[in-house]
Amino acid sequence: xxxxxLHASSTPSRIPSPLEVIDFKSLISEVQDYAIVLLDLNGNxxxxxxxxxxxxxxxxxxxxxxxxxxxxxxEDRADGLPERLLATAMENGRAIHEGWRARxxxxxxxxxxxxxxxxNEQGDVIGYLKMTRDLTERKKAEDNYSNFLEDLRQKNDELxxxxxxYHKMVSEVSDYVVISLDKSGKVLDxxxxxxQVxxxxxKEIVGKNFRLFYTKEDKERKLPEALLKEASEKxxxxxxxxxxxxxGTRYWGNVVITALHNEQGEILGFSKVTRDLTERKxxxxxxxxxxDELLFSxxxxxxxxxxYHxxxxxxxxxxxxxxxxHGIIQNWNAGAEFIKGYTARxxxxxSFEMFYTAEDQKNKVPGKLLEEASRAGRVSNEGWRVxxxxxxxxxxVVITALHGSNSDIIGFSKVTRDLTERKNAEDQGKADAVELERKNRSLERLxxxxxxxxxxxxxxxxxxxxxxxxxxxxxxxxVNTPEAVMELLHKISGSAFRMQRLMxxxxxxxxxxxxxxxxEKVDLNVVITEVQKDLELTIADxxxxxxxxxxxxxxxxxxxxxxxxxxxxxxxLKFSKPxxxxxxxxxxxxxxxxxxxxxxxxxxxxxxxxxxxDNGIGFPEEQSQKIFEVFQKLHDQRAFSGSGVGLAIVKxxxxxxxxxxxxxxxxxxxxTFTMFFSA
Amino acid sequence: MVVLYADDDLDDRELFADALNEINSGIKLIxxxxxxxxxxxxxxxxxxxxxxxxxxxxxxxxxxxxxKALRKVDRLKSVPIIMYxxxxxxxxxxxxxxxxxxxxxxxxxxxxxxxxxxxxxxxDEATK
Numbered sequence: 093x094x095x096x097x098l099h100a101s102s103t104p105s106r107i108p109s110p111l112e113v114i115d116f117k118s119l120i121s122e123v124q125d126y127a128i129v130l131l132d133l134n135g136n137x138x139x140x141x142x143x144x145x146x147x148x149x150x151x152x153x154x155x156x157x158x159x160x161x162x163x164x165x166x167e168d169r170a171d172g173l174p175e176r177l178l179a180t181a182m183e184n185g186r187a188i189h190e191g192w193r194a195r196x197x198x199x200x201x202x203x204x205x206x207x208x209x210x211x212n213e214q215g216d217v218i219g220y221l222k223m224t225r226d227l228t229e230r231k232k233a234e235d236n237y238s239n240f241l242e243d244l245r246q247k248n249d250e251l252x253x254x255x256x257x258y259h260k261m262v263s264e265v266s267d268y269v270v271i272s273l274d275k276s277g278k279v280l281d282x283x284x285x286x287x288q289v290x291x292x293x294x295k296e297i298v299g300k301n302f303r304l305f306y307t308k309e310d311k312e313r314k315l316p317e318a319l320l321k322e323a324s325e326k327x328x329x330x331x332x333x334x335x336x337x338x339x340g341t342r343y344w345g346n347v348v349i350t351a352l353h354n355e356q357g358e359i360l361g362f363s364k365v366t367r368d369l370t371e372r373k374x375x376x377x378x379x380x381x382x383x384d385e386l387l388f389s390x391x392x393x394x395x396x397x398x399x400y401h402x403x404x405x406x407x408x409x410x411x412x413x414x415x416x417x418h419g420i421i422q423n424w425n426a427g428a429e430f431i432k433g434y435t436a437r438x439x440x441x442x443s444f445e446m447f448y449t450a451e452d453q454k455n456k457v458p459g460k461l462l463e464e465a466s467r468a469g470r471v472s473n474e475g476w477r478v479x480x481x482x483x484x485x486x487x488x489v490v491i492t493a494l495h496g497s498n499s500d501i502i503g504f505s506k507v508t509r510d511l512t513e514r515k516n517a518e519d520q521g522k523a524d525a526v527e528l529e530r531k532n533r534s535l536e537r538l539x540x541x542x543x544x545x546x547x548x549x550x551x552x553x554x555x556x557x558x559x560x561x562x563x564x565x566x567x568x569x570x571v572n573t574p575e576a577v578m579e580l581l582h583k584i585s586g587s588a589f590r591m592q593r594l595m596x597x598x599x600x601x602x603x604x605x606x607x608x609x610x611x612e613k614v615d616l617n618v619v620i621t622e623v624q625k626d627l628e629l630t631i632a633d634x635x636x637x638x639x640x641x642x643x644x645x646x647x648x649x650x651x652x653x654x655x656x657x658x659x660x661x662x663x664x665l666k667f668s669k670p671x672x673x674x675x676x677x678x679x680x681x682x683x684x685x686x687x688x689x690x691x692x693x694x695x696x697x698x699x700x701x702x703x704x705x706d707n708g709i710g711f712p713e714e715q716s717q718k719i720f721e722v723f724q725k726l727h728d729q730r731a732f733s734g735s736g737v738g739l740a741i742v743k744x745x746x747x748x749x750x751x752x753x754x755x756x757x758x759x760x761x762x763x764t765f766t767m768f769f770s771a
Numbered sequence: 772m773v774v775l776y777a778d779d780d781l782d783d784r785e786l787f788a789d790a791l792n793e794i795n796s797g798i799k800l801i802x803x804x805x806x807x808x809x810x811x812x813x814x815x816x817x818x819x820x821x822x823x824x825x826x827x828x829x830x831x832x833x834x835x836x837x838x839k840a841l842r843k844v845d846r847l848k849s850v851p852i853i854m855y856x857x858x859x860x861x862x863x864x865x866x867x868x869x870x871x872x873x874x875x876x877x878x879x880x881x882x883x884x885x886x887x888x889x890x891x892x893x894x895d896e897a898t899k
Contacts, residue, residue: 551858558880559782565881
C-alpha cells in the first residue's frame with residue numbers, strides 16, 4: 093500500500109502574465125523529466141507535455157479532455173484521493189502527494205505530485221497545474237535500503253548474541269583450553285578450561301609465553317615456535333603430544349592453533365584451542381597394547397592351533413574326531429583312518445554310529461553316550477566297535493562335550509584308542525586267572541585232602557591197628573581155651589585185612605590226585621563193558637540187570653574212567669536191597685553248560701550227561717554231599733563192606749575231567765549218580 | 772545202673788560190653804548202632820539211662836549230632852554223656868565239652884585199659 097502525505101503551501105503563488113505564460117508554456121512542453129499537466133476545475137486534462145507522455149504513456153490527443161483520475165489506481169480512486177487533492181489545492185493553493193500511479197499500459201510508477209491551484213486576476217481558482225515526477229527508481233532504492241538496514245540490524249543482533257554466546261562459551265568451557273596468543277606466543281587471555289587443564293590461574297599466566305606448556309624435549313627441538321610458524325603459513329595447525337601442567341604432570345594435548353589476521357592480512361596473533369585427551373590417549377595406548385598383545389596371543393594361538401592340527405592329524409595311535417551336536421563326523425585324522433579303516437572322505441559327514449555294532453546301535457548306545465557326555469561333560473566307554481571291513485576292535489572311547497561361548501553344546505570331541513591287544517591280553521589274563529583260580533582251588537582241595545590223609549592215618553588206619561592190639565591183649569585171658577584164642581586171632585587177621593584194603597584204596601585215591609595227564613578219546617561203551625567183566629561174579633551172584641543207553645566217546649583218561657564206573661556199579665551192586673535183584677540203568681544225553689543246575693558253566697558249551705541209577709537201599713537226601721567225602725560212613729561197616737573211599741574217588745576223577753558229579757538218593761528206593769562231561 | 776552205648780563197630784560194642792560186665796555184672800547195658808537209634812530209644816520217657824556213651828564217627832547220625840540233639844531234651848539234662856572215640860583231637864574235644872559232653876575219652880588199646888577208663892568214669896560220675 094502506498095502511503096502519502098499532504099503538504100499544504102501556506103501562501104498562494106503569484107499568477108504570471110499571459111506572455112510569460114506562453115513562453116513558459118513552450119518550455120513546459122519540452123520538459124521531459126516532469127509530467128506537467130493543466131487541469132480545469134473539474135480535473136479534466138487541458139494540456140499535456142512531453143514528460144507526461146513519457147511518464148504516463150498517453151499521447152496528448154489521447155488524454156486531453158479526460159479526467160486526471162485515470163492516473164490513479166483503483167483503491168485511490170475509491171478512496172476519493174484525486175478529488176481530495178484538488179480540494180486541498182483549492183483551499184491551500186497546493187497539494188503534495190507521493191504514491192503509486194497507473195501508466196497507460198497498466199504498469200505502476202511511484203509518482204511525486206504537486207497540484208497547484210491556478211487563480212484568475214480576481215483570485216478565483218480557474219484550474220490546476222499538476223506536476224508529477226517518476227520516482228520509481230528512487231522509491232525502489234529507498235525500499236531496498238530500508239530492507240538492507242533492517243537486515244543489518246538483525247544481523248547485528250545475531251552477531252551480538254553469537255558473540256555473547258561465544259564469550260560465554262569460551263569462558264565457561266572447561267573441557268577446552270581456549271586462549272589467545274600474540275604474534276610471539278605470549279598468552280593474552282585464559283579461560284576456565286585452561287585453568288582446569290593446565291592448572292594456572294589467569295593472573296599467573298597471562299603475559300607469559302605458551303612455551304611453558306611444552307616438555308623439555310619439545311622446547312629443545314623448538315616445537316612451539318615451529319607450530320606458530322606453520323600456523324602463520326598455513327592458517328592453522330593441529331598437533332597432538334604430551335604437555336606439562338603447572339604441577340609438572342603431563343597430559344596428552346590435542347592442539348589447534350589458528351592464525352588471526354587483520355584486514356590487511358597481517359598476523360595479529362593466534363587462537364589456541366587445546367583439549368586434554370590424556371584419558372583417550374591412555375585408553376588408546378592401552379588399546380594399542382591390548383591389540384599388540386592380542387595380536388601376539390593370536391599368533392601364539394595360531395601357532396598352537398597349527399601345532400595342534402598337525403599333531404591331531406598325525407597322531408596314529410588315537411582316532412581323534414570332532415562331532416557336531418548330532419554326532420555327525422566333522423573331521424578325521426590319520427589315527428582314525430588307521431584304526432577304523434575309513435578315509436576322511438568316507439567318514440566326514442556321516443554319523444559316528446556307524447562304528448558301533450548292530451546290537452549297540454539297536455540299544456541306542458551311541459545316543460546314550462552323547463547324552464551322558466552332554467550331561468556330565470564327558471563320558472568314557474570301552475567296547476567292541478566295527479571297522480570299515482566289518483572286523484571288530486576293542487575301543488576305549490572318551491567323548492567330551494564342546495561348549496560355545498554361551499555355554500551351549502556345539503559338538504563333541506571323540507578320542508578312540510584301539511585296545512584290542514590289551515583286551516585280548518586281559519581276556520587271556522582273565523582266562524589265566526580263572527585257570528589259576530581253578531588250579532588254586534584244586535591245590536586247596538589237595539591240601540584239605542592231605543589233611544584228610546592225616547586224619548585217616550590217625551583214625552581210620554588206627555582203628556584196625558587198635559583192634560589188633562586190643563584183641564592181642566585179650567589172648568592171655570583165654571590162653572587155655574584154644575577156640576577163644578582162635579577167635580581173637582581171626583579178628584586180628586580181619587582187622588589187618590581191612591587195614592590193608594584201606595591203604596590200597598588210599599593209594600589209588602592219592603594216585604588220582606597226582607596223575608592228571610594222558611587225555612585220549614575214550615569210548616564209554618567200552619569202559620562199561622570192561623567194568624562189567626571185572627564185576628562178572630558179583631553181577632551173576634546178585635542176578636543184576638543192566639539197561640544201558642548208547643554212550644558217547646569223550647576226552648578222558650581210560651584207567652580213571654574205568655575206576656569211576658567200577659566204583660559206581662559196585663556201589664549199586666553192594667547197596668542193593670536184600671532179595672531184590674539190582675537193576676542198574678545208565679543213560680546218556682547232551683545239554684548246554686548253562687542248563688547244568690549246579691552252575692558248572694554258564695556258557696553254551698555242550699556237555700554229556702551220564703546217569704547211573706539203581707534200585708537199592710538209597711540214602712537220605714541230606715547225605716548227598718557227604719557221600720563224596722573220604723571215609724564217610726553211611727551204612728554199618730559190617731553190613732556193607734567198603735572203605736569209604738569209593739565215591740571220593742568218583743568225585744576226584746570227575747574233577748580231573750573238568751566235570752561234575754552229583755548224587756541223589758531216596759532211602760528204600762535207590763540212588764542216582766549224575767555226571768557231566770564236557771563234550 | 773543203666774548205661775546206653777552207641778557204636779557202629781561190632782568189635783567195639785563187644786569189648787565195651789565185656790569190660791562193663793567185668794566191672795559190675797549188675798549194670799544194664801543198652802546198645803545202639805548210631806545216633807539215630809539212641810534218639811529213637813530215648814523218645815520213650817521211661818528210658819532214663821545213668822550214663823550215655825557215644826562213638827563219634829557213626830553212619831546215619833554221628834555222635835556229635837546225637838549229643839547236640841540230646842542236650843536239648845530237658846529230662847536228660849542231668850544224664851552225663853561221654854564221648855568215646857578212637858582218636859584224640861584236643862580241638863574237637865573242646866568243642867564237644869562246650870556242646871555239653873561230660874567227658875571225652877579215647878578207646879583203650881588194651882582190654883585192661885578199656886576197663887580202667889570205664890571204671891574210672893562210672894566211679895567218678897557216681898560219686899558226684
